[in-house]
Amino acid sequence: MSSTTTATAAPPVPPATTPSTPAVPPAPSLRQRLRAGVAGTPGTLRVTGVTVAVFAILFGILGSYAVGERSAGIEQARDEAAQIVRLQEVRTNLVAADAAATNAFLVGGLEPTAARESYEDGIETASRTLAAAAAESDGSDPEALAEVNQGIATYTGLVEAARANNRQGFPVGVAYLKQASTLLRDEALPRLRDVTAASAGRVDDGYDRSESSGALLLGTACLTILAALCAQAVLFVRTRRVFSIPLTAAIGVVVLASFLAAAGMAYAQSKASDVRNGPYAQALGLSQARIDGFDAKSAESLTLISRGSGEVFETRFVEKAEAATTSLRNLRETPAIDELTAYLAVHGQVRALEEAGDWDGAVALATGSDPNGSNATFAAFDATSGDQLAAEAETLRDELAEARAPLGILRLALLVAGLVAAALAWQAFAIRLREYR
Amino acid sequence: MNRPLTALLGLLLVAGAACSSSDPTEFPDATETTTTTAAPAQTGEVDCGNPVASYEPLPALPRPGAMPAGSKMAEIVERGRLVVGVSADTKLFGARNPFTGRIEGFDIDILREVSRDLFGDPDRIEYRVITYADRLPALEEGRVDLVAHTMTINCVRWERIAFSSEYFHAGQKILVRSDSTATSIEEMDGERVCAAEGSTNIENIAAYDNVTTVGQVDLTDCLVLFQQGAVDAITGDDTVLAGFAAQDPYAKVIGENFTEEPYGIGVSREHPELVRFVNAVLERVRSDGTWQEIYGRWLGDLGPAPAPPPPVYGRQP
Numbered sequence: 001m002s003s004t005t006t007a008t009a010a011p012p013v014p015p016a017t018t019p020s021t022p023a024v025p026p027a028p029s030l031r032q033r034l035r036a037g038v039a040g041t042p043g044t045l046r047v048t049g050v051t052v053a054v055f056a057i058l059f060g061i062l063g064s065y066a067v068g069e070r071s072a073g074i075e076q077a078r079d080e081a082a083q084i085v086r087l088q089e090v091r092t093n094l095v096a097a098d099a100a101a102t103n104a105f106l107v108g109g110l111e112p113t114a115a116r117e118s119y120e121d122g123i124e125t126a127s128r129t130l131a132a133a134a135a136e137s138d139g140s141d142p143e144a145l146a147e148v149n150q151g152i153a154t155y156t157g158l159v160e161a162a163r164a165n166n167r168q169g170f171p172v173g174v175a176y177l178k179q180a181s182t183l184l185r186d187e188a189l190p191r192l193r194d195v196t197a198a199s200a201g202r203v204d205d206g207y208d209r210s211e212s213s214g215a216l217l218l219g220t221a222c223l224t225i226l227a228a229l230c231a232q233a234v235l236f237v238r239t240r241r242v243f244s245i246p247l248t249a250a251i252g253v254v255v256l257a258s259f260l261a262a263a264g265m266a267y268a269q270s271k272a273s274d275v276r277n278g279p280y281a282q283a284l285g286l287s288q289a290r291i292d293g294f295d296a297k298s299a300e301s302l303t304l305i306s307r308g309s310g311e312v313f314e315t316r317f318v319e320k321a322e323a324a325t326t327s328l329r330n331l332r333e334t335p336a337i338d339e340l341t342a343y344l345a346v347h348g349q350v351r352a353l354e355e356a357g358d359w360d361g362a363v364a365l366a367t368g369s370d371p372n373g374s375n376a377t378f379a380a381f382d383a384t385s386g387d388q389l390a391a392e393a394e395t396l397r398d399e400l401a402e403a404r405a406p407l408g409i410l411r412l413a414l415l416v417a418g419l420v421a422a423a424l425a426w427q428a429f430a431i432r433l434r435e436y437r
Numbered sequence: 438m439n440r441p442l443t444a445l446l447g448l449l450l451v452a453g454a455a456c457s458s459s460d461p462t463e464f465p466d467a468t469e470t471t472t473t474t475a476a477p478a479q480t481g482e483v484d485c486g487n488p489v490a491s492y493e494p495l496p497a498l499p500r501p502g503a504m505p506a507g508s509k510m511a512e513i514v515e516r517g518r519l520v521v522g523v524s525a526d527t528k529l530f531g532a533r534n535p536f537t538g539r540i541e542g543f544d545i546d547i548l549r550e551v552s553r554d555l556f557g558d559p560d561r562i563e564y565r566v567i568t569y570a571d572r573l574p575a576l577e578e579g580r581v582d583l584v585a586h587t588m589t590i591n592c593v594r595w596e597r598i599a600f601s602s603e604y605f606h607a608g609q610k611i612l613v614r615s616d617s618t619a620t621s622i623e624e625m626d627g628e629r630v631c632a633a634e635g636s637t638n639i640e641n642i643a644a645y646d647n648v649t650t651v652g653q654v655d656l657t658d659c660l661v662l663f664q665q666g667a668v669d670a671i672t673g674d675d676t677v678l679a680g681f682a683a684q685d686p687y688a689k690v691i692g693e694n695f696t697e698e699p700y701g702i703g704v705s706r707e708h709p710e711l712v713r714f715v716n717a718v719l720e721r722v723r724s725d726g727t728w729q730e731i732y733g734r735w736l737g738d739l740g741p742a743p744a745p746p747p748p749v750y751g752r753q754p
Contacts, residue, residue: 107538161664166535170684171526172664173535175657307525307566357518357563363538 041238042436049429052231052250053422059224059254060418063261064411066216070265071407073210074272078400079136080202081280085393086133087196088287090126091189094152095294096382097122098184101159102301103375105166105177107367114369123156137195144195151188155180174305181302200284207276214265221258225251228425239432246431250424257417264410271403278332279396285331286389290382292324293340297378300347304354304363317347336388339381346377485592489699490749491602492709494716501557509708510555513582519552522567522581522703526657528680529735530587540564543676544585546731547604547702547722551583554718568654570635573597576705583715584703587674589637599708600701601715602748604722607674608694609638612681614669621692622648628669631659638672641695660685674698679739699746709754719748 028036038047097119104115130152134145158180165173228251235244299317303310321344328337346365353362366374504510513519523544524531530542549559567575572588575581576598587607590600611622611630619625626647632639634652642650651668653659659671660681671681678690702719704712722728723745732742 165684168684169535171528171532171535172657172660172681172684174526174533175655175661179658179661307564309565309567309571357520359564360538 042433044234044238045429045433045436048231048234049426049433052227052247052425052429055224055227056250056254056422056425057418059220059257059421060415062220063217063257063414063418066213066220067261067265067407067411067414069213069216070210070268071404071411073206073208073213074268074400074404076206076209077203077272077276078206078397078404080199080206081283081396081400082393083133083136084196084199084203085283085287085389085396086129086136087192087199088284088291089129090133090148091192091196092287092290092294093122093126093129094155094184094188094192095291095298097126098181099294099298099301101162102177102181102298102305103367105162105174106301106304106363111163111166119159123152127152139198141195141198144191148188148191148195151183151191155184155188158183177305178302181298203280207272210269210272214262214269217258217261217265221254224254224421228254231425231428235428235432239435244428244431246424247428250421250428253417253421253424257414257421261410261414264406268403268407271399275396275399275403279392279399282331283389283392283396285327286336286385286392289324289327289336289340290385290389292320292327293343293378293381293385296320296324296347297374300350300366300374304350304359304366307354307359314351321347336381336385339377339384343374343377343381346372346374350374483592483596485595486752487749488590488592488595489600489603489701490752491600491701491716492712492752492754493750494602494720494748495710495713496717498554498714498717498721501554504555504714505710508714509582509711510714514555518561518563519548519555519583520563520565520581521548522565522572522575522584522586523548524586525564525566526655527587527677528683530676530680531585532680540566543605543731543735544587544700546734547719548583548585550722550727551702551715551718554714554721568635569633569656570654572635572703576703579705582704582711586703587677587700588703589674589698590701591637594703597706599704599706599712599754601704601712602719602750603699603701603746604719604728605676605700606746607676607698607700609641609672609696609698610675610678610690610694611692612663612671612673612678612688612690615687615689617669617689617691619691622672622695625670629667630670630672631662631668632656632672633659636673637696637698638674642672663688676736679736706754712754716748716750723748 037043100115100118100122104111104119107115127149130145130149134142134149137145158176162173162176162180165171165176228247232244232247235247236242296317299313299320303313303317306313324340325337325344328334328340350362350366353359353365364370364373369375499505499510502514504514523540524542525533525540527542527544531540531544532542533540545564548562552562553559555561565575565581567581567584567586569586572584572586573594576584588594588600589607590603594600611625613619613625619628622630622642622645627649629649629651630642631651631653632642633656634654636656639650639652642648648670651659651662653662656671656673656677659668659673662668663671664685671678672695673681675690675694682688682690702715704715722731728745729742732745736742
């Protein structure tokens, strides 16, 4: 209907001097205009048209939002997974530094340069990675990580006291070393474990957020198509046209857009899921195995240092060794398990030597640079598992980024599709309404 | 710091020699023992006669390698090594030398003499480092043959294990910061005193209510806490404390002996012939100058070697 034919207000009539002039009706109010607008078939058509257009625009907005949620969910999972890799790196390096310190102590006197360098590398890498993790953390994590940092500072202080006393030949050095090791395991490491668990929870949340968005897209698409079909029925009833091209085109646009969006989201979800079961699980398992491995290595040295009252450390060794082996066995391929098994065999030899009374032989095997000794076989495990972990972490980051890549365009496409469908739907009704002018 | 300590040590050695027949386990409040440790009461009112009296020694030392058949010594020689429980962090008595990695000290040298008389070689020893609390269980469970671990002879312990004759006379004292004005435990109100769990030392100070007792698994852990300011004093045998003072120039040993602490080598009660053998070894060590030599090597800084504590016999297994 042409928008110009509204009831025109009659010019104001001065008080009648000639009573014969007929009265002109007053200007219609807004309510009266609205009521007139929705009255009769033209009114029904107008209402239906507006409704379908609104649905189409809502489809565009909500659909775009749904795609955005999936993208954001995957992004959250990616960021938190990267954070977990960082935190596990901190834990690994701390335990590695401790293993180097206890091993050096076992050698006695002036510690070997290699052991000292290994210790310092471990502390340095741990501190640097901790700072990076703290920068990326949120919630209550920054405080917890600040406490870990403090714990590291205290730990290094105690190790230095142990070293200084050992250099003088004072037996109190051992007591400082034990205090340092205990502090690390009772305070710094559990806090890191808690922060890592929180991050893992957020990875799961990211995946959940991503999954639930699919329902939203499907829901709005169905409702919109339903509305359009009802509108088609209204048109049929009121105008006896079986089918309207623009309206059908609008439905077509909605269907096509939904289809593309669904396909894109399915691709993203499937890829993200593959990452979760693949590189993410591998990275978690490998990093945990490495932490347990270094912990076991340090327990091996402490058993020998305690020399006869070291059962508690040997128990810890067995526990950590089993945990590491299980972690590796549960992975898809079992990387580094051969090297770990080789190291455990050497540890068995060390124990056998000590139990047979040859403490010096046990220490030599546990600390020397013999290629078949404890340090060398463990270093092989460290190298293999470390390389594998780095590869998995990189794959994890890359594949999740790829998963999200098409979603950005799809968001825009859905908004545009919504607008186009709205315009087409309105056009269908506009054509019909023109007949009523 | 050394001269008063030397004087005190010399004095108590003479006193110990003169009155070794008196009951050395008397101390101010010989009432119910402490509840600060889980270990069973180590001192208290148990009568066993003269605690330092041990079994008669073997009349003559058997030739090394030719021990009487069926005796524990023959079993040890058969095995090829003597298994002993020692400390690895008690400087001067049993401590690991970080430069050589070997455990050495007064107690260790006494054990090496036993090995010399068993095998002809002083180094056929397997050392098992044990805590204070583990000294008696290690013997009772047969994990070690002998224990030489600054272990005080007293009647309560005689209920569970056997002792050789006395090979060293020590006394319990207190170690405080070098700037402390206290001269005895009574002047240390409100301070925290650290001791080893499972030792007679920790029970002896439980009677003093004016101080707080802090127990640690190893006495050396006490030194760490002391250096960090977490405790104000450490109590232990004056010999061990002398070792601490040697490691920390800001510590000094004060006061009279709380108690007399005669040291003996611990042996399982099931092997009285081994006790007799060890007593015979100790007789040799006292008479051929070895004791003085060992004393000079480890405690020479405290002055010339005194006479070794005379043995007392007469106990029946």
